[in-house]
Amino acid sequence: xxxxxxxxxESATSTYVFAVCRRLDPAVLTxxxxxxxxxxxxGLRCGPLTAVVQHVPAAEFTEDAWQRRLSDRAALEHCARxxxxxxxxxxxxxxxxxxxxxxxxxxxxxxxxxxxxxTDRFTAVLDRIANHAEWGVKVYVPATVRPPSAPAPxxxxxxxxxxxxxxxxxxxxxxxxEQHHDRALRTAEDxxxxxxxxxxxxxxxxxxxxxxxxEKHRLQILNATYLLRTExxxxxxxxxxxxxxRTGAEVEVSGPWxxxxxxxxx
Amino acid sequence: MTDIDTRRDDPAAHGPxxxxxxxxxxxxxxxxxxIAGDIKIDLLDIELLTIRLRLFVASVETAxxxxxxxxxxxxxxxxxxxxxxxxDENRRLRERVEALESAENGGAPAARTQDTAxxxxxx
Numbered sequence: 001x002x003x004x005x006x007x008x009x010e011s012a013t014s015t016y017v018f019a020v021c022r023r024l025d026p027a028v029l030t031x032x033x034x035x036x037x038x039x040x041x042x043g044l045r046c047g048p049l050t051a052v053v054q055h056v057p058a059a060e061f062t063e064d065a066w067q068r069r070l071s072d073r074a075a076l077e078h079c080a081r082x083x084x085x086x087x088x089x090x091x092x093x094x095x096x097x098x099x100x101x102x103x104x105x106x107x108x109x110x111x112x113x114x115x116x117x118x119t120d121r122f123t124a125v126l127d128r129i130a131n132h133a134e135w136g137v138k139v140y141v142p143a144t145v146r147p148p149s150a151p152a153p154x155x156x157x158x159x160x161x162x163x164x165x166x167x168x169x170x171x172x173x174x175x176x177x178e179q180h181h182d183r184a185l186r187t188a189e190d191x192x193x194x195x196x197x198x199x200x201x202x203x204x205x206x207x208x209x210x211x212x213x214x215e216k217h218r219l220q221i222l223n224a225t226y227l228l229r230t231e232x233x234x235x236x237x238x239x240x241x242x243x244x245x246r247t248g249a250e251v252e253v254s255g256p257w258x259x260x261x262x263x264x265x266x
Numbered sequence: 267m268t269d270i271d272t273r274r275d276d277p278a279a280h281g282p283x284x285x286x287x288x289x290x291x292x293x294x295x296x297x298x299x300x301i302a303g304d305i306k307i308d309l310l311d312i313e314l315l316t317i318r319l320r321l322f323v324a325s326v327e328t329a330x331x332x333x334x335x336x337x338x339x340x341x342x343x344x345x346x347x348x349x350x351x352x353x354d355e356n357r358r359l360r361e362r363v364e365a366l367e368s369a370e371n372g373g374a375p376a377a378r379t380q381d382t383a384x385x386x387x388x389x
Contacts, residue, residue, distance in 0.1 A: 014305065061305065062305070063305060063306060063307055070309070070315065071318070076315075076319070077287055080287065080290050080294050081290060083294050084293070084294055087294075097298070097299050098293075098294070098298040099298045099299060099301070100295060100297065100298040100309065101294045101309065102303070102305075103301070104303045104304060104305040104307070105305075106304045110304055114301060121299065122299070136289060212288065212317055212320065214320055254286065257293065260297035260298055261293065261297045263297070264298070264300060
C-alpha cells in the first residue's frame with residue numbers, strides 16, 4: 001500500500017478501463033474473463049461515476065505487445081470479444097459509455113484522475129444514451145453481372161455495320177452498369193432516410209469493400225448505424241422487413257449494441 | 267430512480283444479435299469515448315486490419331488444404347510443439363541429474379550410467 005511516486009519504477013500491473021457508468025451492480029460482472037486471467041473485472045469509483053476496470057500484467061500490455069496482438073488474428077479476436085463482452089455486461093442495468101480497446105493507465109489512481117477530469121463529458125454522454133441502444137444496418141445489392149457475351153473478335157469484322165453494332169453493345173453494357181449503380185445508391189438513400197426517421201441519431205460507417213467481406217456476388221452499399229430509443233427497436237425491425245420487400249435489397253440488421261458509435265464527439 | 271434496462275430479457279423481439287468480428291472490431295477499435303491513456307496504443311486502421319486478417323486466414327486455409335502444417339510443428343508458432351520440445355529437454359536433464367546424483371552417492375540404481383556421468387562428479 002505504498003504511495004507510488006511519479007518517478008517510482010513501474011508497477012507490475014496496469015489498469016485497463018472498459019467503460020464508465022453511473023452506478024454498477026457488481027453482479028453483472030461475475031464470470032467475466034476480461035483481458036487477463038486471474039484478475040477480476042471490477043468497479044472503480046471515480047467521484048459520481050464508476051469505471052469498469054481490470055488489473056492486467058503491465059509487461060504484457062506494452063505498446064509492442066499490442067502491436068503483436070493486433071497482428072495476430074486469434075489474439076485480436078479474443079481481445080475484441082473480451083472487451084465487448086465486458087462493455088455489454090456493464091450496460092445491462094443502465095447506460096454505460098464504452099472506451100476504445102486498449103485504454104490503459106499505470107494504476108487505479110491514475111485511472112481515477114484521468115477519468116475524473118472528464119466527469120462532465122461522461123455525464124453528458126450518459127444522459128444522451130440513457131434508454132437507447134445502437135442498431136447496425138447493412139444493405140447489399142447483387143454485384144453487377146456482365147451478360148455472357150461472346151469474346152470480342154480479335155480483328156474488327158469487315159463492314160461498318162458490325163463495328164457499329166459492337167459499339168452499341170458496349171454502350172448498352174455501360175448504360176446498364178450505370179443504371180444499376182444509380183439504382184443501388186438510390187436504394188441506400190431511401191433505406192437510410194426511412195430508418196433515420198425512427199432514430200434519435202444516425203451515423204454512416206464506411207461500407208465494407210469486397211476485399212473485407214470476401215464476397216464477390218454482392219456489394220455493400222450502406223453501412224449505417226442508428227441510435228434508437230429502447231421502445232423503438234421493434235419499429236426498426238418492422239421497417240426493415242417492409243424495405244426488404246419494397247426494394248428487393250438484402251438488408252442485414254445487428255443489435256442491440258451498447259451505443260459505441262454515439263458516445264464520441266464526432 | 268435507476269433506469270432499469272430490460273432489453274436483454276426479450277431476445278426473441280430482436281433481430282439477429284451479431285457476433286460478426288468485423289462489426290465488433292469496427293466498434294471497439296475506433297468508436298467509444300476517447301480519452302488519453304497512459305500507454306499510447308496506435309490502433310490500426312480498421313479496413314487495413316480487416317483485410318490483413320482476411321489474408322491471414324486465407325493463407326492458413328490454403329496451406330492447410332495443401333497439407334502444409336508448418337505452424338503445428340514450428341515451436342515459434344505452436345504451443346504444442348514448444349511443449350513437446352520442453353518435455354524432451356526436461357526428460358534429458360532429469361536423466362542427467364539422476365545419473366550425477368547416483369554417481370555421487372555411489373548408488374546402484376543408475377550404475378549403468380556411472381561411467382558416462384562425468385568423472386568430475388567426484389571432487
